Amino acid sequence: MPSIDDLDTPAILIDVGRAEANIARAQAHADRHGLKLRPHIKTHKLPYWAKKQVAAGAVGITCQKIGEAEVMADAGLADIFLPYNILGKAKLERLKALHRRVTLSVTSDSMATLDGLAATFTDPGHRLPVLVECDTGAGRCGVQSTSEAIALAKEIDKARGIVFGGLMTYPAAGRAGEAEAWLADARQALAASGLACERISSGGTPDMWRSGEDSVVTEYRPGTYIYLDRYQVAKGVGSLDDCALTVLSTVVSHPTPTRAILDAGSKALSSDTLGLADFGELLGVLGARVTGLSEEHGNVTLSGDARLRIGERVRVVPDHACVVSNLFDEVHLIDGEKVLETLPVAARGRMG
Ligand SMILES: Cc1ncc(COP(=O)(O)O)c(C=O)c1O
Incomplete structure (x- = not known):
């Protein structure tokens, strides 16, 4: 078996024991608190780890790009969440093809995104769940108010081939409390409008350990937790x-x-x-x-x-481990000084 000394540099090493311990620790936390875990594969971009995460108990995976989701679907991952505004004919066609072969869900924060989805997904027998992305304080994508979330949820439910799938947010690190309050309000307002909200998806490794039983969050998307970094x-x-x-x-x-x-x-x-x-x-x-x-x-x-x-x-x-994964063609899985396996970073560089 080759050793680390046989490798040329620079090279990525992944300590398998540490990654497996990190997976187990997060899954145990999620299980203890009744949270569904849906790891974000952006950190490793490897079907190898996505399968291990699902085998450990994750309900599915999260991908940021259709190209990443295609790689994961090809590798047999069956339940994929794409929390991204998908726009444009080319991407919508690829999304439709993906929807035919995996359990898929996406997000939207505008009528512009929704119009594209509603025009592409028209089969009431196989509707695409669309979650409303909420800006709970991070200042990236997301509707800005509960009333906007309700309006968008209603529009989703009017369309034939898509269905309101719940709420999604990506809070800024350290601001999970604010997100919690925002989402609790939104869930209550949705219920008052007659809209059931069964799935509330949040993410971010640093705050995962504070997510608990009394939270409105039902699903958590940690990414970096598998490798960790500085x-x-x-x-x-x-x-x-x-x-x-x-x-x-x-x-x-x-x-x-x-x-x-x-x-x-x-x-x-x-x-x-x-x-x-x-x-x-x-x-x-x-x-x-x-x-x-x-x-x-x-x-x-x-x-x-x-x-x-x-x-x-x-x-x-x-x-930042995730961006480093995207820079290398392959990673070496190690145990101590031994190189167990070398894997291509199958989903790296998938921009679209
Ligand atoms: C939408 C979304 N969900 C989840 C994550 C995972 O965050 P972390 O790597 O802190 O666990 C990210 C990270 O960028 C993200 O953009």
Whole structure:
């Protein structure tokens, strides 16, 4: 069996034991609180992990792009939620084809999206569930008020081939409480208007651990929980030792005692810091942080007694694991130093 030492760099390593423990921990939490788990595959983009998540108890998966959903459907994933406004003839045709082969649901936050869906999905015998996306404070997509949510839900139910599927939100990290209040109000107002709302879908790894039994949320979509990253560690979700994804990299230069250069730059680590200082940190090298990036070079600043040598191979915990997954053709599944399997990142680069 090959070992990590046999791999060329830069390369993504996934610690299988850690990823499996992260899946089990989230599923146990969901089970304890009567929540349906619908993991977002944006983090790993691999049918391998999507199947493991479903086998562990998830009701289905979440994809952000039709292309991702197509890859997952091809791999046998049977229940897919696409919380995205799908617009335009080409995408609507692909969505229709997907609806023929998997249990599908989508979101909408406007009449423009709804018109396209209603014109495409016309079979009352096989209606597409459409959830209303609600902006509960994050300031991305979503209707802005309960009355808008009710108006849209009514329009959905008027159409022949689509059906009101509930409410969906993606709250900003740390603001799940606000989302909860917003959604509780909306559910009550919908009920008063004669509209049953059985599914309320929320997401976000950092706040998952606060979602509980007394919540109106029925379904949770965590994504990063499977790998974790520096951002999640900063949010208190776990420690660096829980992070399953690392980028194996080689020290290619050591121009000064406190500065080393890696062969992993922005093409390997991405420049997405999610607001953190620095771009990553080195596993097992205390005080070593990636403080600068150019395309093919990562600048490591060493502090205290930390020292590296040219040719040494290090493992970087990135700030945001999901975007890193999208940058590599393949990942290596590892157990300790052993490389168990190398998998193509099947759903990477699916923009549409
Ligand atoms: C709509 C939606 N749901 C769920 C998630 C998962 O969030 P996290 O990776 O924090 O678990 C995301 C992340 O971007 C998202 O956009």
